[in-house]
């Protein structure tokens with residue numbers, strides 16, 4: 001066998017799987033399955049299927065997911081840099097599908113880094129509602145923020161917090177919550193031999209305590225009638241059926257929504273709890289609750305084309321109408337559909353100027369935001385999206401009010417649109433990454449095929465004649481240009497006298 005598996009793990013799996021064990025074991029020598037997920041924030045599905053530059057076939061449980069051939073490098077194509085697809089293990093696409101997201105939902109992804117499932121959620125929200133995406137690891141939130149930006153997400157707030165602190169600020173606020181829990185990772189052994197080496201008998205116990213705490217906070221964060229999806233990439237019954245049985249025993253107001261047995265996805269295995277030596281007393285679950293966990297779903301590497309996952313859908317039995325009552329206490333800017341047109345901050349500024357300037361030398365927040373408004377007015381065709389707020393010299397359009405984030409470690413309070421320095425606004429890369437070409441006054445399309453797009457992604461200055469800059473409303477070619485790859489936004493360039501100064505950020509470049 002290619003992977004060295006821990007003997008305690010093998011003994012347990014043999015005992016639990018019985019007749020299925022030889023097929024499970026054989027899966028460790030079978031090919032791996034790789035996948036990509038189309039990013040519907042930037043491309044529609046028909047276009048994706050037409051343009052995708054490598055062979056793909058659909059993943060049955062994810063409408064936007066596709067298998068790719070092993071050994072391909074989908075990250076080495078300009079379309080990856082334009083955020084047209086996310087590279088994701090196929091079974092990891094199942095939990096978000098089970099969350100049943102609807103436009104306008106308020107969604108929390110509690111254990112989100114590096115952001116595979118958050119970008120999937122954002123694709124389903126299509127710019128409506130709110131996505132709060134969090135991870136406890138400061139280091140890992142860097143990758144999370146980068147992915148939120150690369151995939152053109154406008155309505156997300158990125159936090160680096162503990163779930164209990166989020167629960168204090170957002171009590172019963174969200175109607176969908178994803179817990180892609182930290183786990184002992186047994187489903188990753190096929191793909192990552194290090195995971196198998198690092199696993200020890202006590203890995204499961206260590207994870208159980210974390211999972212229990214995260215579920216407790218999630219119950220405090222969920223609005224009446226809402227849904228929590230709990231998932232892991234491990235096989236251990238303690239972290240799966242055991243964790244869920246204990247949760248619904250403590251919370252009789254929740255029930256488990258059955259996952260359909262389709263495409264090789266199989267039922268939860270409550271009978272394993274006793275076989276694995278997990279007693280009702282240890283995990284504090286009732287026999288009825290344990291029985292209900294057969295409604296959970298398991299993805300096995302010997303039954304599906306993927307690595308393995310566990311998924312539980314927990315529905316709060318409360319009345320969703322109660323959420324509307326709660327909505328009355330939520331500021332208008334945080335209401336379900338946040339895309340209402342707002343008065344630009346500059347309006348307030350110009351009114352104040354008519355009545356005389358404020359008596360202080362430091363520019364007010366409204367004045368700083370005014371420089372964003374004038375940039376937007378002269379370079380973009382953008383309908384107002386979210387609340388413009390200042391955060392450490394940077395301007396964000398946020399789906400939440402600033403007060404709501406007070407005291408929380410906030411990595412991104414919203415869509416980062418740029419920075420104000422000495423009264424001048426410089427647009428940020430995430431603004432460009434999320435813009436549609438028709439939202440920019442000047443655009444330039446580079447081809448993915450003739451090497452020009454790659455030269456741009458490497459940070460080179462390009463010689464570009466004025467007639468290649470597409471302009472609307474008779475704009476001058478000089479100024480900020482939205483650089484697109486085959487028509488999909490990738491970053492900024494600044495055009496002057498036949499040269500395009502490259503504004504693609506150093507840390508993002510093609511290497």
Ligand SMILES: C[S@@+](CC[C@H](N)C(=O)[O-])C[C@H]1O[C@@H](n2cnc3c(N)ncnc32)[C@H](O)[C@@H]1O
Pocket residue numbers: 092110111112113114115116117118134135136137140161162163180181182183210214
């Ligand atoms: C399985 S990974 C998440 C993968 C992610 N959902 C994705 O699809 O890209 C679990 C994450 O949980 C985070 N984590 C661990 N303990 C946590 C806690 N108590 N609260 C929030 N996040 C936690 C880890 O830092 C890790 O990034």
